[in-house]
Amino acid sequence: MLTCDDYLTPGSLDEAFDMMASHRGRHRVIAGATDTLPWAREGRAGDVHVPALIDVAKIPDLREISVGDRRVRLGAATPIQRFLDHSALARALPAMPRCAVWFADDQIRAQATIGGNIVNASPAADATPCLIAHEAEVELARLTGGKIARRRMRLDQFVTGPNRTALAEGELLVAIECDALPGFGGSFEKVGHRRSLVISLVCLAALLKLDNAGRKIEDVRLALAGIGPKPVRLAGPEAFLRAGPLSAARLEQAADMPTSLVASRTRQEYRREVVRGFMLRGLINAARRAGADAAVLSLELEAAYA
Amino acid sequence: MPDLEFKATINGRKISRAARPHQRLLDFIRDDLNLTGNKEGCGAGECGSCSVFVDGALMKSCLLPVAKAQNTTIETVEALAKTGELSALQKAFHKTGASQCGYCIPGMVMAATAALRANPFADREEIKERLGGNICRCTGYQKIFDAVELARDVQNGTLPTSALLEDEVEQGDFIGKNVRRIDTPSKVSGRLKYAGDMTMPGMLHVQVLRSPHAHARVVSIDTSAAEMMEGVEGVITSVDVPGEDGFGVFVNDQPIMARGKVRYVGEAVAAVAAEDPLSARRALSAIKVVYEVLPAVFDPDEAMRPGAPVLHDYAPDNLTKHIPIRVGDVDKGFAESDLVVEETYATQAIEHAYLEPEAGLAYVDHDGVVTIVSPDQNVTHHRHMLARIIAKPISKVRFIMSPVGGGFGGKEDMIYQGMLALLAMKTYRPVRLVFTREESIISTAKRHPSRTVLRMGLTREGHIRALQMKMICDGGAYGLSTEGVMRKAAILAAGPYVIPNVRVDTFGIYTNNTPSGAFRSFGALQTAFATESHLDICAERLGLDPFHIRRINAMRDGAVTHTKARLGSVSLMRALDALEKSSGWESGAPTSRGCTRGDLNREDIRPPCALGARFAAAGKQEAAE
Numbered sequence: 001m002l003t004c005d006d007y008l009t010p011g012s013l014d015e016a017f018d019m020m021a022s023h024r025g026r027h028r029v030i031a032g033a034t035d036t037l038p039w040a041r042e043g044r045a046g047d048v049h050v051p052a053l054i055d056v057a058k059i060p061d062l063r064e065i066s067v068g069d070r071r072v073r074l075g076a077a078t079p080i081q082r083f084l085d086h087s088a089l090a091r092a093l094p095a096m097p098r099c100a101v102w103f104a105d106d107q108i109r110a111q112a113t114i115g116g117n118i119v120n121a122s123p124a125a126d127a128t129p130c131l132i133a134h135e136a137e138v139e140l141a142r143l144t145g146g147k148i149a150r151r152r153m154r155l156d157q158f159v160t161g162p163n164r165t166a167l168a169e170g171e172l173l174v175a176i177e178c179d180a181l182p183g184f185g186g187s188f189e190k191v192g193h194r195r196s197l198v199i200s201l202v203c204l205a206a207l208l209k210l211d212n213a214g215r216k217i218e219d220v221r222l223a224l225a226g227i228g229p230k231p232v233r234l235a236g237p238e239a240f241l242r243a244g245p246l247s248a249a250r251l252e253q254a255a256d257m258p259t260s261l262v263a264s265r266t267r268q269e270y271r272r273e274v275v276r277g278f279m280l281r282g283l284i285n286a287a288r289r290a291g292a293d294a295a296v297l298s299l300e301l302e303a304a305y306a
Numbered sequence: 307m308p309d310l311e312f313k314a315t316i317n318g319r320k321i322s323r324a325a326r327p328h329q330r331l332l333d334f335i336r337d338d339l340n341l342t343g344n345k346e347g348c349g350a351g352e353c354g355s356c357s358v359f360v361d362g363a364l365m366k367s368c369l370l371p372v373a374k375a376q377n378t379t380i381e382t383v384e385a386l387a388k389t390g391e392l393s394a395l396q397k398a399f400h401k402t403g404a405s406q407c408g409y410c411i412p413g414m415v416m417a418a419t420a421a422l423r424a425n426p427f428a429d430r431e432e433i434k435e436r437l438g439g440n441i442c443r444c445t446g447y448q449k450i451f452d453a454v455e456l457a458r459d460v461q462n463g464t465l466p467t468s469a470l471l472e473d474e475v476e477q478g479d480f481i482g483k484n485v486r487r488i489d490t491p492s493k494v495s496g497r498l499k500y501a502g503d504m505t506m507p508g509m510l511h512v513q514v515l516r517s518p519h520a521h522a523r524v525v526s527i528d529t530s531a532a533e534m535m536e537g538v539e540g541v542i543t544s545v546d547v548p549g550e551d552g553f554g555v556f557v558n559d560q561p562i563m564a565r566g567k568v569r570y571v572g573e574a575v576a577a578v579a580a581e582d583p584l585s586a587r588r589a590l591s592a593i594k595v596v597y598e599v600l601p602a603v604f605d606p607d608e609a610m611r612p613g614a615p616v617l618h619d620y621a622p623d624n625l626t627k628h629i630p631i632r633v634g635d636v637d638k639g640f641a642e643s644d645l646v647v648e649e650t651y652a653t654q655a656i657e658h659a660y661l662e663p664e665a666g667l668a669y670v671d672h673d674g675v676v677t678i679v680s681p682d683q684n685v686t687h688h689r690h691m692l693a694r695i696i697a698k699p700i701s702k703v704r705f706i707m708s709p710v711g712g713g714f715g716g717k718e719d720m721i722y723q724g725m726l727a728l729l730a731m732k733t734y735r736p737v738r739l740v741f742t743r744e745e746s747i748i749s750t751a752k753r754h755p756s757r758t759v760l761r762m763g764l765t766r767e768g769h770i771r772a773l774q775m776k777m778i779c780d781g782g783a784y785g786l787s788t789e790g791v792m793r794k795a796a797i798l799a800a801g802p803y804v805i806p807n808v809r810v811d812t813f814g815i816y817t818n819n820t821p822s823g824a825f826r827s828f829g830a831l832q833t834a835f836a837t838e839s840h841l842d843i844c845a846e847r848l849g850l851d852p853f854h855i856r857r858i859n860a861m862r863d864g865a866v867t868h869t870k871a872r873l874g875s876v877s878l879m880r881a882l883d884a885l886e887k888s889s890g891w892e893s894g895a896p897t898s899r900g901c902t903r904g905d906l907n908r909e910d911i912r913p914p915c916a917l918g919a920r921f922a923a924a925g926k927q928e929a930a931e
């Protein structure tokens with residue numbers, strides 16, 4: 001059971017930092033709180049008393065979304081459901097709606113935030129690999145000398161391990177910026193024990209851009225999670241596929257490449273098989289959504305992995 | 307802890323009230339506003355029984371600190387229709403029979419309402435996807451999806467509203483007809499009160515201190531500090547039991563609370579009644595228990611070995627029950643057989659996972675009658691046991707069975723009712739205990755884990771000549787229903803097959819695991835799993851069709867079972883015919899097909915789970931526009 005003396009809901013970043021300063025060492029910052037309440041239960045943290053809970057989810061700055069031609073800026077308290085119901089966002093981040101539909105369930109997505117998913121830094125976090133594939137950077141802010149100081153960092157460097165990030169004491173994750181990739185085909189592949197509310201055993205984000213004829217790969221982005229302590233970008237397979245023709249044979253070759261990255265604590269053999277299957281299925285799904293020439297992908301490959 | 311001033315519009319009415327800063331929206335709605343239609347099933351966002359609309363978005367109120375709903379508009383299940391009326395969706399749930407225990411149903415109705423609000427034309431796949439955050443344990447989903455499709459079609463005008471009415475049934479002719487359940491309106495509307503929804507004036511809240519050890523001697527329990535705490539009205543341990551302690555289904559080996567020692571992790575050691583759950587919880591941490599940890603045993607085979615830790619003095623060999631069955635001469639049967647196959651089968655513990663965690667309310671009435679209201683699957687037996695335990699005449703003990711939010715056998719044991727009785731007697735106030743999901747899982751009975759060695763002898767043609775089975779079950783720390791489960795497992799071990807020579811032994815063994823008990827099928831699952839798997843293996847070895855090997859051994863009308871029961875009619879042949887047809891079975895030995903099968907990927911077989919039905923729907927809509 002989670003208890004607190006004060007539940008604080010700052011209306012601005014300044015106010016949030018003031019509250020963090022005055023409750024220094026006795027507070028916990030929460031956003032969607034969808035993992036905080038289950039955490040304070042028997043079997044995890046048990047009964048937890050936090051003197052001050054500081055809920056940053058309603059700070060207007062943290063809920064802003066702006067979609068530019070090249071980059072997208074997401075307030076850290078953006079609910080996951082926005083990736084499904086904000087059409088400009090869905091166009092700019094083509095894998096995110098596919099990721100969101102697998103993320104918890106409709107109800108939790110309305111509450112859970114993108115920033116919370118990142119800061120929680122679960123090795124199985126679903127949104128993080130998607131954002132890493134979009135070259136995401138995090139914007140971190142803290143109060144120094146009465147002023148808000150901001151710094152930026154690549155998301156793949158921000159997440160340092162299971163439940164560990166580079167977030168400093170007194171610092172808040174305020175925004176995420178990432179590449180806008182309109183025109184890419186996106187896919188998100190995930191496997192777990194049930195359809196909804198499931199923690200990924202493996203998940204893969206794939207983004208693919210094809211030439212006008214739908215036969216040549218112009219750009220490709222791939223990231224995996226659930227296979228080790230933190231999500232990984234697949235630079236090797238990307239380099240291999242980029243600027244090459246879209247063919248079943250080359251996709252099969254690329255699919256074998258990341259299996260060696262599996263470094264999970266359990267079920268490595270199973271995960272290697274899943275990674276290979278997901279690479280094929282993810283690339284095929286992304287290619288199809290990017291307008292691939294139907295003849296290029298052999299029917300057998302589609303039947304086997306789509 | 308200063309209260310916060312909570313303002314919101316709930317079910318159309320503005321409210322402004324003090325709320326505790328840590329309070330969840332679920333508790334505020336249920337406890338402070340007494341809107342108990344939405345339930346708590348898990349407290350961790352997994353089950354959806356608590357789903358409410360917050361500013362139009364469906365959310366799980368067990369995950370929402372109340373402060374997050376500040377200045378919002380909230381709708382609970384009570385808002386879906388006027389009192390005494392039902393929404394189209396609720397009527398559709400009634401029509402299709404989409405409620406059984408009913409505990410998940412208010413949440414299901416809310417999720418279905420959200421699904422049709424999001425897309426009034428959602429197809430079945432999209433409905434499934436949008437209801438993905440809600441769990442049902444007994445209704446079985448299909449009727450729920452049927453209901454949502456029916457309501458959708460009525461709302462969209464493709465079906466008349468009369469489709470929501472009950473099918474006409476000729477006077478007195480109900481067999482094979484679709485008859486509406488009379489209790490469904492109370493379930494779909496959230497009006498049915500389960501024990502955890504009930505309150506009484508002056509009611510106290512109970513929390514239970516549980517053992518962290520699998521096996522330990524209780525050296526001392528000091529409750530003095532807890533008793534002095536503000537808000538605490540009563541603390542009990544085994545010394546508060548006035549009569550002869552001990553309950554069970556076949557053997558009364560389990561005390562109301564640990565007496566002298568604890569035998570499994572999660573066993574009740576003490577209980578506190580206080581003005582609110584938080585005070586009771588805090589008092590638990592002030593109870594000082596000194597344990598002397600004892601060697602524990604977690605495997606039934608190890609528990610049967612000489613020198614293993616002994617759980618109960620009365621059972622020095624840790625044997626709860628052995629059921630032997632002897633028919634004919636199995637050695638002769640094996641000698642007559644062309645093929646003898648021996649295999650080992652194992653099944654694991656399974657939690658019932660009913661959506662309603664255990665809950666109960668107890669009070670001592672004006673005539674001194676100790677009254678327990680709980681979802682208890684065995685009230686009469688429990689009434690007699692409790693009378694002995696609290697040393698009262700049977701006329702002074704009353705059990706009232708509240709609606710059971712799923713039981714499946716898991717609520718047959720008097721696992722907490724005794725503590726409620728003692729606290730009601732001690733405080734002379736009504737007391738209520740509501741288990742958390744974790745508490746329900748850790749402390750109540752599971753399906754017996756089993757290990758079965760099965761040896762079967764058959765003729766070349768597939769006739770079974772002999773069956774020998776030895777099944778060892780982990781009964782856990784207390785007897786509960788183990789004896790009955792072992793008996794039924796043994797009775798059904800040889801299946802519905804004519805076998806001249808049978809030797810069956812089932813053993814229920816004490817270990818320091820969570821107690822095993824009753825669970826749907828009551829032992830038949832464990833032995834049937836072994837026997838039926840074994841028949842498939844034998845069919846393969848003999849080159850026979852698995853249906854054929856069952857048919858030639860099947861009991862027919864008038865058969866006498868291995869335990870000498872005469873069966874008037876046996877429906878096995880009809881069941882096999884129906885199964886063979888509906889599964890699209892391709893006849894032949896399991897080895898005859900090679901790697902190709904024609905019975906898979908048929909249209910009437912559901913493909914593996916996928917998500918994204920809403921994208922397909924959106925695509926179709928765009929194409930139409």
